[in-house]
Amino acid sequence: MNRQWIYTAAPEGKLTTDIFELRKTGVPEPGPGEVLVHNRYFNVMPGNRAYMHSGPLLGELGSQAGTPMTSLAVGEVVSSNDPAFAPGDVVQAMSAWQDYVAMPAQSLAKRDGAPSVEHYIGLMGQSGYTAYVGLLHVGQPRAGETLLVTAAAGGVGSAVVQLGKIAGCRVVGVAGGPEKCAWLEQEVGADATIDYKAGNLSEQLRQTCPEGVDLFFDNTGGPVLEAALDAMKHGGRIVLCGNTAQYDSDKPMSGPKGVPLTLILKDLTMKGFACMTYAEHFSEADRDYSSWLEEGRIKPFYHVIEGLEQAPNALVGVLGGVNLGMTMVRV
């Protein structure tokens, strides 16, 4: 038997679990050139919510309602109609929230070598790659710079904080609530933190970044992005990675005050990026993460939720900011 989480309709406003439906089907038969995979882990990230938009916000990029919820997954090959894959191989693919999937062989990547398969959803999966290419290739941090990171306790953010430390930056993390801030400073290694729920962002930015911000890695947009523009140093860079402040609404929000005037007056650069645009660097990320894990220079912060049936709850939890680090579901 195969279980699939079907995303039945675009949510209006805040995501609730009732738009998902658990469908039970037979295990699919792999066709010619296809491989049958038993999923072991899949990814749960704010981006899952973003792609439920259709219409003005995402256009044709939106997910199709009525299909299994798209997600990165890692699993084991059960049977294969392609000579490149054999039963037992560990494979990673853009798959869906389901037990089994039959996919064309060219859509799968064979993976091995990591100390645990969780890493293929974590550091060596979408969140880890997003942090790696976004900070190192788009942001290009330099030792001694002040790096500001929003949603710092989340999947991408907690990796960016650590990568920033490896690059020699002073890292300031923004998160919601004193527990997350304490975790960021004590476990993840942030030099300072800002609790955005405590209010007075501008004053907190002045106190934690008295000389200004050189590099800002933003996962949220909204009021924090607006306040951070005023905290940027002349010539600073802003990496736009996510926009969680927008995801619960189909109506595009106004942009931050300060665009364009503050960017002009301070020679700022703002660069949006999609992780897949930098896919050529993923193998480099694998090598670096492997070394850093071995040397103990990076810690995997994985929040593993047991059971495929928990996937919709897990996503609601991620959007509500209740989990620390990278959230994944063990099937």
Next chain:
Amino acid sequence: MNRQWIYTAAPEGKLTTDIFELRKTGVPEPGPGEVLVHNRYFNVMPGNRAYMHSGPLLGELGSQAGTPMTSLAVGEVVSSNDPAFAPGDVVQAMSAWQDYVAMPAQSLAKRDGAPSVEHYIGLMGQSGYTAYVGLLHVGQPRAGETLLVTAAAGGVGSAVVQLGKIAGCRVVGVAGGPEKCAWLEQEVGADATIDYKAGNLSEQLRQTCPEGVDLFFDNTGGPVLEAALDAMKHGGRIVLCGNTAQYDSDKPMSGPKGVPLTLILKDLTMKGFACMTYAEHFSEADRDYSSWLEEGRIKPFYHVIEGLEQAPNALVGVLGGVNLGMTMVRV
């Protein structure tokens, strides 16, 4: 006798001439190491309005009320207490709207070689340098790209249109009204134009840029910037040069919808710049403009207004968009 236009107080809302006061003083005496200059031309540009802001918009960058209105000027040396300058030398400096000024020698640049001194306010002055470094060094246009330019009939814009053609781009200019659009196509060399006053910007962008915009040089901000984000190609670049839509208000406007989400989804880069940051390229701009003028590849579009007493009117006219090309006042 020396006449000076004093900017007496920050304007509220739309600029009117009554905030300026014509003050008459004696001709200043140059002190040790100073040079006395008789101004011949000075610059009138939307930036003059921008720097009248103080408080939240510009902070300490704003002009000081009660002082002569700051402006680029070109003039002749009358007397000099520095061996590097002699009476009759043509000099360019950040000066003010006034007949005479005594300045430290190191604040002056000696200029010669241009076919007319007007060029030191025009192409080889602030507007021309802004267009040159902004388009060529910040924007880095490539042959065959579609370049969109706002305020295309203005001082900076009309130079950017021509530089874009020299770089081999297809150039689409945005301006207000059919006369300006006709001028851009017939005189300046734009391949197509958009009259923003005719409404339906998105539809006009689709028609003039059916394959999207590679490079957008923006002088205005506001609704045109917002609409243009949707018209950008994947991987496109946006050069932020000016924000005329903001200049008549001290209250920072909301930014364009699409920041940050459209930038993320389309891998867009947005780069603000201040001309002086790229001062190392000004001599390269002088050489290129000289060659292009000689070869007839660029036309100087100068709107010369006669008489220092006309300066406040000239600025109101520039902000109202009534002049074509680069506006300057002949003293």
